[in-house]
Amino acid sequence: MSEEKSMKDYENELERSFQVLREGDILDVTVIGVSDTEVTVDLNYYTEGIIPIEECSDDPSFSIKKDMIIGDVIQAMVLDPENASGNVILSRKEANRVLVWDELKEDMADGTVFDVKITEAVPAGVVGYVRGIRAFIPASQLALTYVEDTESYVGMTVQAVIITVEKDIQKLVLSAKMIQKERALAEKTQHIGRLTTGDLVEGPVTRMESYGVFIDIGEGLTGLCHISQITNKFIKSPKEELKMGQVVKAKILKIEGDRISLSIKALREDEPDTGEESYEIPEAYSADSADKDQDTSPFAKLLQGIKLE
Structure with missing residues (x-):
């Protein structure tokens, strides 16, 4: 055989x-x-x-x-x-x-991640090579935010996926942003998983709206404190109690997906009131300090003639 x-x-x-x-x-x-x-x-x-x-x-x-x-x-x-x-x-x-374009289409469908070395900066983006084919990465797809200085990326290696394959016009477009977005979401989910209802958090106010404030609680997470959860008092605007950048403490009320609801007033309710209440008596209703032996205040005059049994 x-x-x-x-x-x-x-x-x-x-x-x-x-x-x-x-x-x-x-x-x-x-x-x-x-x-x-x-x-x-x-x-x-x-x-x-x-x-x-x-x-x-x-x-x-x-x-x-x-x-x-x-x-x-x-x-x-x-x-x-x-x-x-x-x-x-x-x-x-x-x-x-001739042959690589069919492979590139498969790579796009599979979400294959490539290590791409940036070889040059061009208007509105940068250029690298995938499987020997010249590929374009738009400035809007280089990072999570739009990149103005594309020249600084020349010589760097980024991870990217294919988002456009057009064999007829030899067009290959990549995105590094999609990879970074997926990783940021995975990290965010991991960080949220470590939080539980009732946890105490602290951070600066990063955004103010009529309905409440957003607080940076660290590790890339932001929570919303509704206006009704800022204080026990009635307020028409969060600006009456807080200001941008102010560092505040809050309690986590609820976690729904990536939405974190906070309460500032919950901590104030938890804190015991140790101050003594005092009220200032208007001068018109105070006894005349010149005659210490006789009370001639309006209240004393009202009580004149009334016998207490």
Whole structure:
């Protein structure tokens, strides 16, 4: 059985060795040699194939010594079936331009995350390479907020996913923001999971609305204290009791998803009232201090003639 299989394999190799190669053919080839200027590949053909360094990749960060590994099977397009030296000249980047777009569509559908090195800044964004294809990342998709200084990203490596693949016009658009947004949401969910109703929190007032105030309680979380939960007194606006940036303490009343409801007045209710109540008596109703022995205040006059039994 093994002899039959070996003979079959030999027949297939012999048949491939007599195949006729044509310009534009895309072949699976094995890397058998790497120099500073070219890659030598096995074609299962009567002669070897050569991929010049300029035909290896469009990616400026490509390194022939690091990225081309002996034994790797790659795809390459025939540029010249037989040059003056009798070798087949091939192009890896041309084959990639034809075949990679179907892979990129699959990558987009799968949500594949790529490490993308930013090679240049262009109007309204930056450029990097994915699978040897030039890709654009809009400034609005570089970070959670719009990036004005795109030049500062040149040389950096960001993680991104594909959001647009258009083979006909060779358009590839990426987003780093989507990755960062998903991670921020996961971290936020994790932080919220550590909170429980009744916990005490503290932080500055970051936003004021007619219906209440938003308080930064740390770890990227913000809670809402409704106007009815600011004080026991009736107020028409939170500004009557609080101001922007003021650090306040509050109790968590409710957690619903990523919404955290807070109460400032709940802590005031919990604190015992240790102050003594005192009322100032208007001067008109005070006794005349000049005559300490006789009370001539209006209250005393009202009581004159009334006998207490």
